[in-house]
Amino acid sequence: MSANQSPAGKQPTATYDSAFLRACRREPVPHTPVWFMRQAGRSLPEYRKVREGIPMLESCMRPDLVTEITLQPVRRHGVDAAIYFSDIVVPLKAIGIDLDIKPGVGPVVERPVRSRADLARLRDLTPEDVSYVTEAIGLLTRELGSTPLIGFAGAPFTLASYLVEGGPSRNHEHTKAMMYGDPQLWADLLDRLAGITGAFLKVQIEAGASAVQLFDSWVGALAPADYRRSVLPASAKVFRAVADYGVPRIHFGVGTGELLGLLGEAGADVVGVDWRVPLDEAARRVGPGRALQGNLDPAVLFSTPEAVQTKAREILDAAAGLEGHVFNLGHGVLPATDPDALTRLVSYVHEQTAR
């Protein structure tokens, strides 16, 4: 380890000491750090311009494009962290699953995974399968300076939902049918996905990501007892796979009010909270020893600047007693959001919390 490198991983000391990583570690911060889920993407005209004519999955495999798109919201909004531009289905595509991302729809899988024979198509992921990720993160960390890069992956349940349903689903009926009807097949599927996801996060950390977020976007569809029995073991395996790197591990899902304690228990250092539970109440549910991330309703950004400030202030007040707080939305930036509303929100949180 050289003098300007931190104890945890490869990042320079200035990155290690950034407000975002300090908040994740529940250390004192110069201001509350801010980033937004889906901060790169359709809300930005510069994104729409560089993506013109290039399919989503193809753009994820081009390191030059990934680097540019990841940097766009950092330049424009002055957020405290970058999130690697990709999608949760990229590692599945990389191991040969026949899927595509359809504009306005989301990931669609040609042949859904419904049987034990289908499971054989889910092979392990090697770093060579995603060499473009290693290359892009190398380019990115050089450009980002002291701004940390967040790597991410989809959690086993949310990935399983796309694979088993064959596409986006409101009720997850085929997924739950397998979970309740063939618990051994379900456990084997989630365990296989946990291996792929863990390997994918390792690639990102080895390449220079300073934190990772596990997106279990749709797990709020489950009751706590079912989550604990049928999902938590797989998500815990993902978190264990990257525990030794010492980089913060963030765990996020939507509609997870009843699951917040378990999301922490699965092995997260930071629990992401949507807008349905105030952060002080979320802290009681999560318990001590973990930071929280959230939780402005992304739809609030369509309101007046004054209303956005009022709601942001409420969140900062609810977060006042927390051990660590990373300001974020309660889910991703909506595509029609005015980007200036996001820039104003970053400045507001920074001003209000400057110490």
Ligand SMILES: Cc1c2[nH]c(c1CCC(=O)O)Cc1[nH]c(c(CCC(=O)O)c1C)Cc1[nH]c(c(CCC(=O)O)c1C)Cc1[nH]c(c(C)c1CCC(=O)O)C2
């Ligand atoms: C569930 C999920 C997916 N993908 C993702 C999740 C978890 C986060 C969440 O809950 O929102 C994760 C994701 N997908 C994307 C990012 C980019 C990084 C960032 O946050 O800036 C991240 C973190 C890019 C993307 N992923 C996608 C886009 C839009 C495609 C485009 O711009 O053409 C982007 C920018 C496609 C996608 N991919 C997925 C959906 C639902 C969609 C939207 C479909 C649509 O409305 O067109 C699956």
